[in-house]
Amino acid sequence: MSSAPVPGFHNPEIFEVLPNACLSPTARDVFDILSARQHPGGLVRIRQQDIAERLGLTQPVVSRAIGQLRDKGILSERQRKGEVLIHPLLAAYESLSHMTNHLKSPDTFVWPLNFPTGDVRPPRARDARTGTSFDPDPDDGEDSPTPETPPALRLAG
Template sequence: MSDSPVPGFRNPDAFEVLPNACLNTTARDVFDILQARQEPCGLVRIRQTDLAKRLNISQAAVSRAIGQLKDKGLLNGRHRQGSVLIHPLFAAYESLAHMLNHLSDPDTFVWPLNFPTGNIRPPRTSDARTNTGFDPNPDPDGGEDAPAPETRPNLRLAG
């Protein structure tokens, strides 16, 4: 892997629809390893033989799992040998701003997913409650301090 920062931001909406892909357990295990090994924007440099050794399965099983991930659209099949590209909506990024910049870049290829997703989109850049009249911290008395109690309660020590 490169010396770039470890990507840590992921689109939470995308992972809520991942069960809709109906991946078999091997494909899900391979996808989890690819997620953990990716560079920012979803590039993963790993060979199928390394994945097979890590999962203690045959290389043919890894190849079938990667084929299923490509069929579902989670991986791009147009990369050179020894690397794969995770779909931009499922890739990890350095930050929300980095994700939004990458997805809005005209050079970013966002290919279709082949399973029911509903409406996956990048997280919002601003709070959805802005300019809606909703006050997230309501103050019922208009900001006045609460009155202090008139008398202090009598305290006794138990025992």
């Protein structure tokens, strides 16, 4: 059994903008598994075949998902067989001070994330409402009025 401390501290601000990466559901599932299996600082020792078995997928599907995570900068391009490295800003640490020291260390390689990290989430490409006057909340958060009389209920059959 490993005696490595279990990482428990994440940078909450970067996880607020993670939806901006527009990951496929499979890539998000793979990232969740990698996050759960990581050592402090983001190193994960796992084979793609193990991830595929856990998710009930084929290894090529998992490989494509890992490729998407690499393209977005979430995983490092540099890796050895059976190991992946989660971006230092998305990695888990033992504490806030451990994360700060790790990020300030000259030995830590911090590569760019390839998705918007601002406050605005880009619209989904396949959203039919994009460019229309559709308002998902026309009442601006006001409660809808309750009906004056309850609807009549009848039994089916």
